[in-house]
Amino acid sequence: MANDLSTPLTSRKRKPSSGKPRSFPLARVLLGVIVLAVGGFVARLMLVDDPDGGRPSEEVSITSTRNGNALANDVATGPVTITADPQQYPAGEAPLTPLTPTASTGDPYAALPDFSEETANGPIPRISTTGETPFKTYSTPLATPLAPGKPAIAIIVTGLGINEQGSLDAIDQLPQAVTLAFAPYGKTLQSTVSSARSSGHEVLLEVPLEPFDYPQNDPGPQTLLTGEQPRANLDKLFWLMARFGGYVGLINNMGARFTASAADFSPVMEELGSRGLGYVDDGSSNRSLAPQLAAGNKVPFTRADLVIDTNPARTPILAALGSLEAKALQNGSAIGIVSALPISVQSVAEWSRELEAKGITLVPISALMK
Template identity: 30%
Template sequence: MALVIDDFGQDLTVAKRFLNLPIPITFSILPGLKHSREIAELATVHGHEVIIHMPMEPEGYPKVNPGPMALLVSMSRDRIEQRLSDAIRQNPYARGMNNHMGSRFTSSEKQMEWTLRYLQSRGFYFMDSYTIARSVGEQVARRLGVPTIKRDIFLDHEQTESFVRKQLKELIKMAKIKGRAVAIGHPHPVTLKVLGEEWATLEKEGIEVVPLCRLVTGGSGCGTVGLGKKGGTLDNR
């Protein structure tokens, strides 16, 4: 299974706490934030995978704001490609991308095709965060031959220990049935606490936690970019 933690980039202290977890985490980092590049570099050095958490237009935009550098359905192909290029330039450690918000954008086949063709040209894979059931992200990626995968479970949309533990149990069950499973969590204290306490349970259940790229490639490897050598623990100050 793979554990993707979204929304890194703003808080360096919180990111360092997740770096010290004894299991591989896929760090999904928002572009254009204060500590985006530093967190990407630290995660890579400590052996974790890094992907870009690309803001995309949600339903309810602009009242619902996806943040800086968002891809919007009103944009031209050139403008979308420029924003993708800027995000990749800021995070040279990444070889994958998933959507931040994006319920409207990922439902638009034309804009998703432009996005995925560009990612394909850069050697990226795409994870559909599946924030809305009518998302065409995974479907279009498969049609174009872009390596892709879809989120199975959100771990922590209710921020209680009991809920996160319940979702983790569901993830384990799913991994055993399907042979693989992907969860998205967020850098909440409760998520950190439960993952820190339950990693031994995953081992006991015979579940291997791997970088997301391993699931996307079917276990054939992730290449050298985006996965560094595992280092020691970090000072959380």
């Protein structure tokens, strides 16, 4: 007892109490959970074929032409109904009948076999085995050669082919010497183009080229773009060229940025030269390198002088045509571009009836291409 009283309090040892509960083994539980989680992850990697590891993903095409032109895209990929202004396309008029191919020869105004090269997208123009070019073969010959010193005018109507009936109306109303340019998106393009050629019209293919404000301003699917590999743009070009046959050359649809880029435009112009096709610059961009590139690749070329229907009403259109006459009288020739709006077509048809009396000849575009 005495020893107990003399022993320091700090040195006393307590005996464990048998009634006190043991502490919960939290560390062991956490270790077990971690082992299970790691084991489950390893098992998933070994048993499930998922290279993304379960991450959310979405497939996006990197070969898209990045087009935002809904109307042209719909027409290019499936049937579409285009509702026109009833004052522009009056109801009740008898539809024109396009050229019907014969069973034995097919469409006589489609591309000629000797001037066609088969591709994955269809036939595209080429120089024949005898050295003849599509430009020369599909050009509309003049009824009478141009007299020396007599001024000439060529008119190109653009935007045809998407509205079939509107295109057939234009073919019917316009004189044969007017050149018709077809967009590459209509569903009945070949039959409509055949109707144009059977009526004596010369035909161009519109090719969509990148403008400066692309894609806010979008020419349509398969637009040729700056900065892409030349092979990618040529693949698009071949798709466009295969939409129909029988054209003498191409005309740009927009393209201020593309035609100013030698690196992007040069392969296209080289291809046109090697295939014997012409090129018409619509004159919308002063930075276009088309004249130089066409000359370097021996591509028949010309450039438009004036857009006729910037104000699509009869009086301003006739006034613009008067300005075109003045240019022809001054320079010997002039080229005007007009859209396929009914008012534009009607105004050009009316104006053309008096042209010969003024000493000016209306000619297809090939007659003014060098």
